[in-house]
Amino acid sequence: MQTGLFEFTTGEIVVICYIIDKNFHICRKFAKMSDSKNEEFSLDYLQKAADYLRNQVPFTPKLLIICGTGLGGLSENLQNQIEFNYKDIPNFPVSNVKGHAGKLIFGTLSEAKIVCMKGRFHYFEGYSLQKIATPIRILKLLGVEGLIVTNAAGSVNEDYKVGDIMIIKDHVNFLAFGGQHPLRGPNEHFFGERFFPMNRAYDRELIRIAKEVAEKMGISDDYHEGVYGLYAGPNYETVAEVRILKMLGVDAAGMSTIPEVLVAKHCGMSVFGFSFITNRCIHCYDEPDEPNHDDVLKAVMEKSETVKKFVANLIQETKQRWK
Ligand SMILES: O=P(O)(O)O[C@H]1O[C@H](CO)[C@@H](O)[C@H]1O
Numbered sequence: 669m670q671t672g673l674f675e676f677t678t679g680e681i682v683v684i685c686y687i688i689d690k691n692f693h694i695c696r697k698f699a700k701m702s703d704s705k706n707e708e709f710s711l712d713y714l715q716k717a718a719d720y721l722r723n724q725v726p727f728t729p730k731l732l733i734i735c736g737t738g739l740g741g742l743s744e745n746l747q748n749q750i751e752f753n754y755k756d757i758p759n760f761p762v763s764n765v766k767g768h769a770g771k772l773i774f775g776t777l778s779e780a781k782i783v784c785m786k787g788r789f790h791y792f793e794g795y796s797l798q799k800i801a802t803p804i805r806i807l808k809l810l811g812v813e814g815l816i817v818t819n820a821a822g823s824v825n826e827d828y829k830v831g832d833i834m835i836i837k838d839h840v841n842f843l844a845f846g847g848q849h850p851l852r853g854p855n856e857h858f859f860g861e862r863f864f865p866m867n868r869a870y871d872r873e874l875i876r877i878a879k880e881v882a883e884k885m886g887i888s889d890d891y892h893e894g895v896y897g898l899y900a901g902p903n904y905e906t907v908a909e910v911r912i913l914k915m916l917g918v919d920a921a922g923m924s925t926i927p928e929v930l931v932a933k934h935c936g937m938s939v940f941g942f943s944f945i946t947n948r949c950i951h952c953y954d955e956p957d958e959p960n961h962d963d964v965l966k967a968v969m970e971k972s973e974t975v976k977k978f979v980a981n982l983i984q985e986t987k988q989r990w991k
């Protein structure tokens with residue numbers, strides 16, 4: 669058969685049609701996969717966890733605190749605690765990192781109604797960015813309006829020292845530069861708009877109050893306001909990577925926080941965050957020091973009382989918002 673430039677036999681046409689048809693099906697399959705609604709991030713799926721918790725907690729939590737590595741002690745501030753293991757909550761992820769207990773704790777502090785995540789989820793554990801952020805949506809369904817997010821981080825800024833607190837004024841989401849985002853995929857309008865701003869992501873009023881709290885506590889030499897950068901991990905940065913982070917304006921590097929903040933902002937929560945500086949990022953090939961997770965945990969333990977007090981005082985000063 670003559671078809672324009674080419675001549676085909678009937679047999680060849682059958683083979684070509686077969687290949688086109690097969691490719692069409694494969695393409696459709698991929699299109700379906702990337703277009704498919706992420707069921708585990710959908711309202712229906714998350715409602716199950718929210719219903720389970722709502723049936724057992726006699727108040728509406730207004731503030732969520734996510735405890736970073738070793739910072740689980742922040743939940744000790746709470747009175748009238750009601751505790752759940754992540755593994756017992758339907759459709760809730762489980763955490764696998766040392767220093768993250770895997771418990772959800774409800775309670776009150778200075779009349780504020782709080783829920784504390786003692787243990788978070790990380791991208792390096794193999795979770796999708798959406799799975800990492802599912803607790804935010806579940807707790808939004810329960811009534812949460814504000815987020816205090818904490819983490820352990822290495823200092824890129826050479827003026828910072830181990831034991832300092834860095835109030836997060838902004839972040840750099842290195843994963844987003846590669847097109848990875850917890851909100852990629854169809855937008856769940858129930859939670860928020862498709863496109864949303866992040867230039868005022870970290871609540872300026874909460875930052876102002878937190879700085880006042882730190883001043884009153886007499887730790888003005890031990891806190892900073894800076895930029896958090898998400899490096900996926902699980903390795904700590906190479907020297908060249910630390911130098912790049914510095915050039916790009918990052919003050920502290922960690923492996924968490926940003927997925928939760930993005931999803932919290934998308935669903936309209938106020939966000940306050942801080943990094944606890946557990947180690948210095950190494951800028952120089954001659955330095956014999958190497959960061960390691962045991963030292964990260966040790967650094968947090970040494971200052972845990974100060975950090976607990978800082979959070980308790982911040983809640984005391986802002987309690988009207990979380991009643
Ligand atoms: O961000 P959090 O969970 O506080 O922990 C930080 O500390 C761990 C590395 O020591 C990593 O998990 C990093 O993200």
Ligand SMILES: Nc1nc2[nH]cnc2c(=O)[nH]1
Pocket residue numbers: 820821822823899901903904905921922923946947948949959964
């Ligand atoms: N990426 C990163 N995460 C950390 N978490 C605690 N310390 C560090 C660090 O130095 N780098």
